Amino acid sequence: MAVQKDLDAHYTRMDKIFRLSLGEKGAYSCARFDGDFSITTEEAQLKKYQFIENKCNIKKGTKVLDIGCGWGSFVDYLTQRGVNAYGVVLAKGQADACIKNGLNVKHMNSKDITPQTFGKFDVVTAMGSPEHLCSVEEYEDGQQEKIYKTYFKQIAGLLSVGGRFYCQAMVFGPNMVKFEDIPFNKTDLRKKVFTNEELMDIICRVFPGSWLPYGKEGLIEPAKEHFKVISVDSGRLDYIETIKRWTAAFTKFNFKKYLLFASYIPAYLTNQSFREWMRRFKIQANLLVFEREIFEHYRIVFEKI
Numbered sequence: 001m002a003v004q005k006d007l008d009a010h011y012t013r014m015d016k017i018f019r020l021s022l023g024e025k026g027a028y029s030c031a032r033f034d035g036d037f038s039i040t041t042e043e044a045q046l047k048k049y050q051f052i053e054n055k056c057n058i059k060k061g062t063k064v065l066d067i068g069c070g071w072g073s074f075v076d077y078l079t080q081r082g083v084n085a086y087g088v089v090l091a092k093g094q095a096d097a098c099i100k101n102g103l104n105v106k107h108m109n110s111k112d113i114t115p116q117t118f119g120k121f122d123v124v125t126a127m128g129s130p131e132h133l134c135s136v137e138e139y140e141d142g143q144q145e146k147i148y149k150t151y152f153k154q155i156a157g158l159l160s161v162g163g164r165f166y167c168q169a170m171v172f173g174p175n176m177v178k179f180e181d182i183p184f185n186k187t188d189l190r191k192k193v194f195t196n197e198e199l200m201d202i203i204c205r206v207f208p209g210s211w212l213p214y215g216k217e218g219l220i221e222p223a224k225e226h227f228k229v230i231s232v233d234s235g236r237l238d239y240i241e242t243i244k245r246w247t248a249a250f251t252k253f254n255f256k257k258y259l260l261f262a263s264y265i266p267a268y269l270t271n272q273s274f275r276e277w278m279r280r281f282k283i284q285a286n287l288l289v290f291e292r293e294i295f296e297h298y299r300i301v302f303e304k305i
């Protein structure tokens with residue numbers, strides 16, 4: 001499982017850039033365009049939230065837990081509608097931002113939540129956090145299935161029979177490469193073109209401590225003992241569009257943001273790990289892995305049985 005240090009390396013490091021680009025409570029997971037790329041990113045994120053509301057029967061007063069709530073976008077959306085919303089998040093920068101912005105969010109590792117922590121919930125959601133459950137080392141050690149089984153058992157314990165769990169996550173797609181062919185930590189980031197294997201090396205450096213499930217089955221199979229599937233659909237094309245919109249937002253001029261970029265120059269010149277982080281950012285491995293179908297993305301509505 002990714003630990004706080006792993007998550008801080010990505011989410012906390014980009015905290016200020018993110019909030020200046022996508023808003024204090026911006027969403028940082030795939031939006032729902034459903035093929036209509038004429039709508040704005042905000043409209044597509046709203047469409048995702050309305051989809052979850054309808055599918056999970058969320059109303060005023062419903063008690064909802066959002067696991068890995070990022071900068072609190074969904075918690076904020078629900079709270080504004082009179083929903084009894086809770087969020088947990090492990091990256092420190094995100095937790096601090098959520099709390100500063102008055103959201104009902106706790107800085108904690110989701111693995112430590114029990115029915116005693118906040119009581120039981122009517123609905124649980126997780127968007128973009130199930131990807132961080134299994135580390136590369138745990139995968140190599142043959143633990144991935146057990147880790148996901150434990151996760152679904154834990155979530156089932158937070159719900160009553162009939163309670164719904166909305167799970168949206170990246171998984172490995174049809175063109176995933178062989179594990180033994182990945183040149184871990186060896187890819188020269190100054191190259192212009194990368195093989196699929198090199199992209200996997202880069203993506204593992206972008207998201208340390210995280211190894212994805214294989215296909216939608218990698219989520220559905222370990223859930224089987226506790227959940228039935230209500231609906232499942234691929235969000236791969238929506239994710240490609242979402243990432244392109246994020247890139248445009250991150251580079252869009254904003255005086256405060258450009259001052260922030262300027263303040264990074266000394267670190268860029270003197271700190272190799274910072275330079276590498278900037279290069280990884282520029283390569284856009286996250287977009288390429290979806291375009292090449294090394295990654296897939298699924299949105300699954302589960303119901304506790």
Ligand SMILES: C[S@@+](CC[C@H](N)C(=O)[O-])C[C@H]1O[C@@H](n2cnc3c(N)ncnc32)[C@H](O)[C@@H]1O
Binds near residue numbers: 011068088109126129
């Ligand atoms: C891709 S972001 C998605 C954020 C948010 N769900 C959204 O849609 O905007 C993944 C989030 O999961 C959080 N996360 C990952 N593993 C976690 C864990 N074990 N406990 C709590 N939060 C976790 C990260 O800090 C990050 O906020």
